[in-house]
Structure formats: structure tokens, C-alpha cells
Amino acid sequence: MVRRRSLSGLSRRWRRRKPFPELSDRRVLTSGSSTCLPWSKTDYHLPMPQSDPNPQVKKAKTPTRREKGTGGVERRGKRFRAKKTISGQPLVGPWRDSWDSAHADIAGLTLAPAPERPDCPTLRDFMIAHLEGRRKKEISEGTWIREEIIWRTRVWPSAIGKKRLDDITEDDCQEFVDSLEWRIRPVPKLDENGKIVWIDKARRKMEVASYEELDIRLEPEGIKRIAVVVGTYLQAAKGRRYKHIQHNPFREADIEWVKANKDVKRKRRSLTPSAAARLPTQLFQFAAAMKGQGDRFAAMVLLARDTGMRRGEICALKWDMVQRGPSGPYLVVEKGLARGFTGVQEKGTKTGSVRDVPISEDTWKEIKKQPRRAIPKRNAQGEIVWKNAETKEFEIAGYSDYVFTTEEGNPVKPDRFGKQFRVFRDSIGMPDLK
Secondary structure, eight states, X not given: OOOEEEXXXXXXXXXXXXXXXXXXXXXXXXXXXXXXXXXXXXXXXXXXXXXXXXXXXXXXXXXXXXXXTSOEEEEETTEEEEEEEETTEEEEOOOBSSHHHHHHTGGGOXXXXXXXXXXXXXXXXXXXXXXXXXXXXXXXXXXXXXXXXXXXXXXXXXXXXXXXXXXXXXXXXXXXXXXXXXXXXXXXXXOTTSOBOEEETTTXXXXXXXXXXXXXXOOHHHHHHHHHHHHHHHHHHHSTTTOOOSSOGGGGSOOGGGSOOTTSOOOOOSOOHHHHHHHHHHHHHHHHHSSSOXXXXXXXXXXXXXXXXXXXXXXXXXXXXXXXXXXXXXXXXXXXXXXXXXXXXXXXOSSSOOXXXXXXXXXXXXXXXXXXXXXXXXXXXXXXXXXXXXXTEEOEEEEOOBSSBOTTSOBOOHHHHHHHHHHHHHHHTOOOOO
């Protein structure tokens, strides 16, 4: 007789054991509603679970959590409140007495709208507004024109000029300083016929399409000068009058490398005695090759060599300032030409002083060679009244008081004299003079 034992009769020790793999001699007997196993020392096991017909396919897990961002209800004691996280910011609702009331508050949990930023101009808009306003009363006309040129040529086309003042960072200021390494040249705007579009042809003021970089490095002093001007306007934007920014980011820009190094000997910016002795010969050779006004240019350069006068003072020299005394010829320097709001204007000297400057006999002769040119008569529209347009003969309104003049009797502009001298300097290999 086979001894049978039901599962209920097995000890807990055997019920905790895991079933063995499939056995070849396994015998499972069923009696009534209970399952019986044959008892032996080597053949004992629990009923085997049903094997998965497709073990490679995993069954999908039943989701037990709500979707992210839908919110939920927090319980504390007998009180409830809605809770949700949006963009990493936790939001909670008021405490309620019931779960349903707190759950209804979830839909109303939203982020508050970002506060509107106050109006703040861009750097280039602020600079021109400040230039045309308060700055025009604080500085001289020449300084104003130089800052306007910096605004027009450097700030207006740059990336930092198009940014709001409160968006400018220290990195933006450093990138602007690094971009000032090369000189630039304006590219004129052309019309349909390919001709230059002039704003004021008499003053040679044209419309500019863009600016192109030249293969000429800007001197460190020039870079520093531009950086200081832009930093001055950012400091004004921080001041109590405007209060557009809290701090001046340009103060953190690295411009140490453009500062003069006191340990390094500065370059010589004056002529040596031997170079000064060779200058007249080189000068007259260069003047002879000029198309016109060569004698005038040679006399102006010799005057600058002998006296050290500023170019604005040389251009403003009048005939009544050329004097001769017992000790020899001399000049009475009391005026100077400088750029103003309406063009080149006659002003006092840079220091505001009047001085007598002695000159050599050779310089005296070169000055006396200059013709006293006539001033043409002009109509109401500012056009020259011609006697004979073919021969360029005009009606005379008077004679110019200036020593160095153009064909029309106007004084030579300091910038024009400076450009001519740079061409002469480069042609003979002369170093940059102070």
C-alpha cells in the first residue's frame, strides 16, 4: 500500500524549500480536492509553477504612479492641500478640510507671470542720446566730434552696441576691446549709377554703407582711447541721472595690455639732428612730385620743424601774425583751427596762451613765397559765381587773410595737412613723430 500524505501534513520546513527542477520520476497524485505527493528521501517537491510559454517577452508593468506634472494632494492629519511642481519650482495650495476640495485646487496651481523688465535703451541709442543732450554742453566741440566718430565707426556696427545696457556683461566688453586691434576704413554707399551718395559734397561728407578692416594695427594708445570713451558712457548710464545699470561692466575688462609699460623704453618720436638736416632736400623732392600746392606743403613742414607748432596753429596762421623785429623774423601765435559742429572753426590755442615764436630766414622766405589768394564770390545757394567757367575764372569777393590756403582761398584743414605729412613720412621711412 502506497503511503500518501497531503500538503497540509508537510512541515513548514519543507514548504519553505524551493521546488527542484523537473524530475523524470516525479509522481503527482490527486485525491479529491487535495494534491498528494509520493514520499521518499529523494523525490520530494512542491507543485511546479506553470512555465512561461514566451519567456523573452516581458509583461508590461501596471502603472502605479500618476503622470509627472499632474500634481497631487498632500495630507497632514485631517487637512489636505494641493501640490504640484512646475519647471522645478514647487507650488502648493491652501489647506482644505476634504480631499476633494484640495484635489480641485490642483488645476489652479500655475506659475506667476514673469515681471516685465523696465525699458532700457541699447548702448548705441544711449550714446547718441547722451551725445546730443547733456554731453554736448560738457565737452568741447573737438572732443564731441571725436566721440561721435567713435560712436559711428566702432560702437554702432558692433555687437555690444546692439545690446541693452542691462544685458551687457564683462565678456561683451572684453570682446569689444579685442575687436579694436585693426584700423578700419569706411566703404561709401553708391547709387544706381555707381556714384558716391554725398550728404554734404562741399565738406566731403558721404553716406557710409559699411566699414572694412585694414591690414594696419591700431596703436595701443588708440585702443585705450576708444575703450575709455565707451566706459565713460557706461558710467554715465549707471549714474543717478539715468540709473539704467547697477554697475559698470567695463571696469572689469582686461585692458592692462594696452597700458604703457614704464620698464620698456619708449620709442623716439622726434627727429635726430642728422635727420632734421636731410629733411629739406627730401621735402623739396617730394613737393616737386606733387600735382599742386607743393610749395605750400613744403613751407608748412619746415615751419613745423623749426617751431614745433601744432598743425591747427600752422593752418590758422594769418599774414598779420608774420612779423619781423630787430632780432629777426617771428610769428605771433594766438589762434588755432579745430573741428566744430559746423566744420573747421577758428579758436584759441590749446593752452589759451599767446606767444611769440622765432623762425629762421629760410622759413621766412618760404612763407613769403605763398600767394595771397582771392576768395570767390558766391550766390545765395552757396555756388561760385563764374566769370568764365571754362577757364575756371571766378568773380572776386576779397582776399584771404590766411597764409596757407586752397585754390578757393579757404584755410587748409588740419586733417588734410596731417594726411599729406603721413604720406611724405612713409615715403622717406621717417618714424612716427609726436
